[in-house]
Amino acid sequence: xxxxxxxxxxxxxxxxxxxxxxxxxxxxxxxxxxxxxxxxxxxxxxxxxxxxxxxxxxxxxxxxxxxxxxxxxxxxxxxxxxxxxxxxxxxxxxxxxxxxxxxxxxxxxxxxxxxxxxxxxxxxxxxxxxxxxxxxxxxxxxxxxxxxxxxxxxxxxxxxxxxxxxxxxxxxxxxxxxxxxxxxxxxxxxxxxxxxxxxxxxxxxxxxxxxxxxxxxxxxxxxxxxxxxxxxxxxxxxxxxxxxxxxxxxxxxxxxxxxxxxxxxxxxxxxxxxxxxxxxxxxxxxxxxxxxxxxxxxxxxxxxxxxxxxxxxxxx
Amino acid sequence: xxxxxxxxxxxxxxxxxxxxxxxxxxxxxxxxxxxxxxxxxxxxxxxxxxxxxxxxxxxxxxxxxxxxxxxxxxxxxxxxxxxxxxxxxxxxxxxxxxxxxxxxxxxxxxxxxxxxxxxxxxxxxxxxxxxxxxxxxxxxxxxxxxxxxxxxxxxxxxxxxxxxxxxxxxxxxxxxxxxxxxxxxxxxxxxxxxxxxxxxxxxxxxxxxxxxxxxxxxxxxxxxxxxxxxxxxxxxxxxxxxxxxxxxxxxxxxxxxxxxxxxxxxxxxxxxxxxxxxxxxxxxxxxxxxxxxxxxxxxxxxxxxxxxxxxxxxxx
Numbered sequence: 001x002x003x004x005x006x007x008x009x010x011x012x013x014x015x016x017x018x019x020x021x022x023x024x025x026x027x028x029x030x031x032x033x034x035x036x037x038x039x040x041x042x043x044x045x046x047x048x049x050x051x052x053x054x055x056x057x058x059x060x061x062x063x064x065x066x067x068x069x070x071x072x073x074x075x076x077x078x079x080x081x082x083x084x085x086x087x088x089x090x091x092x093x094x095x096x097x098x099x100x101x102x103x104x105x106x107x108x109x110x111x112x113x114x115x116x117x118x119x120x121x122x123x124x125x126x127x128x129x130x131x132x133x134x135x136x137x138x139x140x141x142x143x144x145x146x147x148x149x150x151x152x153x154x155x156x157x158x159x160x161x162x163x164x165x166x167x168x169x170x171x172x173x174x175x176x177x178x179x180x181x182x183x184x185x186x187x188x189x190x191x192x193x194x195x196x197x198x199x200x201x202x203x204x205x206x207x208x209x210x211x212x213x214x215x216x217x218x219x220x221x222x223x224x225x226x227x228x229x230x231x232x233x234x235x236x237x238x239x240x241x242x243x244x245x246x247x248x249x250x251x252x253x254x255x256x257x258x259x260x261x262x263x264x265x266x267x268x269x270x271x272x273x274x275x276x277x278x279x280x281x282x283x284x285x286x287x288x289x290x291x292x293x294x295x296x297x298x299x300x301x302x303x304x305x306x307x308x309x310x311x312x313x314x315x316x
Numbered sequence: 317x318x319x320x321x322x323x324x325x326x327x328x329x330x331x332x333x334x335x336x337x338x339x340x341x342x343x344x345x346x347x348x349x350x351x352x353x354x355x356x357x358x359x360x361x362x363x364x365x366x367x368x369x370x371x372x373x374x375x376x377x378x379x380x381x382x383x384x385x386x387x388x389x390x391x392x393x394x395x396x397x398x399x400x401x402x403x404x405x406x407x408x409x410x411x412x413x414x415x416x417x418x419x420x421x422x423x424x425x426x427x428x429x430x431x432x433x434x435x436x437x438x439x440x441x442x443x444x445x446x447x448x449x450x451x452x453x454x455x456x457x458x459x460x461x462x463x464x465x466x467x468x469x470x471x472x473x474x475x476x477x478x479x480x481x482x483x484x485x486x487x488x489x490x491x492x493x494x495x496x497x498x499x500x501x502x503x504x505x506x507x508x509x510x511x512x513x514x515x516x517x518x519x520x521x522x523x524x525x526x527x528x529x530x531x532x533x534x535x536x537x538x539x540x541x542x543x544x545x546x547x548x549x550x551x552x553x554x555x556x557x558x559x560x561x562x563x564x565x566x567x568x569x570x571x572x573x574x575x576x577x578x579x580x581x582x583x584x585x586x587x588x589x590x591x592x593x594x595x596x597x598x599x600x601x602x603x604x605x606x607x608x609x610x611x612x613x614x615x616x617x618x619x620x621x622x623x624x625x626x627x628x629x630x631x632x
Contacts, residue, residue: 124542135542137534139527156541162550163536166557171540176527183527184534187518192544194514194592201590202507205579208586211455211492211499218453218500220479224487225472226440226451228508230546234478241482263521270524274517275595276510283591 002150003027005056005066007079008097009034009041012123013069015130016096016155021045024154031056053082063090065148067121072098072258080107080118089115092144096121100262101179101186104139108178117144118178121152122185133157136172137188139180190263193256193280195232200283203236207246216240254287318466319343321372321382323395324413325350325357328439329385331446332412332471337361340470347372369398379406381464388414388574396423396434405431408460412437416578417495417502420455424494433460434494437468438501449473452488453504455496506579509572509596511548516599519552523562532556570603 006017009032018041020026028047032038035051042049050056057064064087068079076097083093093116095104101120108118119140125133136156138145156171158164167173175184206213219237223229243249260281267274285291302308322333325348334357336342344363348354351367358365366372373380380403384395392413399409409432411420417436424434435456441449452472454461472487474480483489491500522529535553539545559566576597583590601607618624 124538124544126543129541133541135537135540135545137537159541160539160545163539163553166536166553167533167540171537173533173537175529175534180527180529183525184522184529187521188538188542188544190521191514191518194517195511195544195546197592198507198510198514198596201510201583201588201593202503202579204588205503205506205582205586205590206500208588209499209582211496213491213496213500217483217489218491220482221451221453221487221489222440222504223476223479224451224483225445225449225475226504227442227547228440228504228511229451229476230511230548231543232546237479237482263518266521266525267517270521272517272520272524273599274521275599276513276592277517279591279595280514283589 001025001027002147003029003060003065004151005029005031005050005060005064006047007031007053007056007066007068007083008070009037010069011127012096012129013067014041015127016067016069016134017041017047018045019130019133020151020154021047024150026151026154029056029059053079053086057083057086062088063092063147065092065094065151067094067096067151069096072100077103077107080111084111084114084116087114087116092117092119092140092147094119094121094148095182096123098122098185098257098259099182100258101139101181101183104179104182108140117141119144119148120178120181121172122181122183122188124185124188129155133159133171137181137184138172138174139176139182139184140174140178142174145174186259186262186266189257189259190274190277192232193260193284194276195230197276197280197283199228199232199236213245215245252287254284256281256284260284317341317343318463319345319376319381320467321345321347321366321376321380322363323347323369323372323382323384323399324386325353326385327443328412328445329383330357331443332383332385332450333357333363334361335446335449336467336470337363340466342467342470345372345375369395369402373399373402378404379408379463381408381410381467383410383412383467385412388416393419393423396427400427400430400432403430403432408433408435408456408463410435410437410464411498412439414438414501414573414575415498416574417455417497417499420495420498424456433457435460435464436494436497437488438498438504440501440504445471449475449487451475453497453500454488454490455492455498455500456490456494458490461490502575502578502582505573505575506590506593508548509576509600510592511546513592513596513599515544515548515552529561531561568603570600572597572600576600 017028017030029050030041030047031050038049104120111118122137124135134156152172158169203215222233264278299310303310333344333346345366346357346363347366354365420436427434438453440451450472468488474485519531538549580594615626619626
């Protein structure tokens with residue numbers, strides 16, 4: 001039985017607490033800045049609720065494990081800073097969010113001065129993680145990761161026996177010192193952008209083809225022994241089935257949550273050409289009607305050199 | 317029991333004949349321009365050997381099915397033309413190679429004049445198809461595809477129950493008239509280029525990272541519930557295991573067999589932006605030391621405008 005505190009009970013944090021309490025006898029103390037959420041999660045999962053960070057820390061026995069699952073950036077940094085004041089040497093802070101790996105390195109160095117360990121956990125699997133388990137990429141000191149392992153085993157169990165010889169019967173891996181987990185997760189997301197864009201371009205061609213092609217049927221068939229079979233292809237089949245082969249009711253506006261930008265920034269720092277990951281991020285920018293000035297300027301220049309007609313904008 | 321003639325007994329054709337004779341009681345007549353190969357395949361598989369196209373056609377009962385599995389382009393066209401002289405109305409020619417879909421349309425029109433049906437089958441799964449079954453994308457007239465179905469069921473069985481409701485218990489799909497099969501396969505390969513390049517860029521970053529990352533371990537872990545899990549990721553794990561995390565004994569020279577170029581040409585015809593598929597093909601061109609003149613010209617221009625030092629080539 002391992003004891004762990006959870007800070008942040010949103011969709012991801014709440015699902016993780018639910019998974020741990022459902023599948024193990026680990027003792028979870030749960031806190032969220034919204035007290036109603038704490039009450040709900042405590043009732044639903046059997047986790048012990050805490051009404052403040054102080055209360056959460058007080059309900060854990062040293063050496064403590066505290067898992068932070070709040071939005072990356074200021075909310076996570078603020079929580080780390082607050083916990084630094086409350087925890088003691090030998091305790092461990094775990095950041096399970098989407099932090100930038102360089103932030104992890106800075107936090108680990110700060111906390112280490114007080115003898116507190118810092119473990120970064122990059123999580124993939126999204127909202128499906130509650131059901132099938134997450135894939136977790138971990139960075140941090142060996143001892144702290146070893147103490148966290150029983151929790152990781154529940155959150156990220158083996159889902160594919162193929163890799164048991166290589167990584168053991170688990171769905172998490174420890175890749176190096178602090179920052180390494182989020183580094184691997186960052187690049188995972190950059191690769192994910194490229195994979196998504198490659199499929200999307202292919203199905204865009206099917207949409208425009210002279211044949212009357214059934215995108216759902218193609219995506220389903222590609223799951224049958226083809227070289228491009230993947231979970232994303234299964235999700236595509238599901239999307240075409242639920243939303244129609246032309247996805248006509250969806251907006252094309254595609255957000256990004258930063259990891260693609262960080263991947264490309266790292267590629268700049270390391271002189272690694274990443275044309276596909278970069279083009280995938282830029283395609284998302286285009287999907288948000290960015291590049292608008294570029295397009296007006298192209299139109300203007302064509303008119304200048306060749307007298308090509310320009311179209312006026314609808315409201316111009 | 318269905319009867320089929322096979323023309324071309326190379327790695328793919330030979331494996332297909334082996335799979336059909338191993339897993340069904342279908343009657344296969346096999347021909348290759350190399351008589352030794354015919355003898356070997358006949359001995360290994362129990363297929364009946366033929367010593368010429370005439371002999372093959374003579375050994376099949378009308379209405380005949382003849383599957384061509386020779387290199388795309390002139391060899392396939394020559395075989396189709398020769399068979400057109402030997403077959404009769406009601407017979408069906410199947411092209412299981414990597415033909416361009418526009419060639420399929422032209423052949424189908426020519427053969428239709430003589431009452432001969434033409435079915436195009438795009439095949440994915442490579443050398444793993446013998447073991448796990450192929451994924452087959454089919455175009456052609458309904459009746460001809462129905463006659464071919466018992467053969468397709470053996471070559472391309474269901475490998476993923478997830479899609480049974482959508483496409484039935486099979487690993488092949490019929491997508492439209494002649495050309496549709498190779499069209500879907502062409503785009504499949506374009507997508508495949510993009511997927512491969514996305515993974516490759518990500519692992520290139522791992523190779524250059526300040527962390528001492530284990531590529532095999534990462535690729536194996538990504539197979540455990542991550543969003544980027546796929547068969548290509550499993551193959552990457554296998555490659556890193558067998559050839560080392562730095563792949564240092566491999567040449568980077570990466571060939572292409574045409575489908576990527578055709579995908580991009582089709583994107584031009586349909587005004588579909590395909591930046592990732594295009595960048596993936598161009599990355600392969602770079603891998604063959606193309607772009608050399610571009611690079612020399614960049615070097616020359618930097619020297620011209622800024623006085624930046626140029627490097628002489630090793631032999632210049």
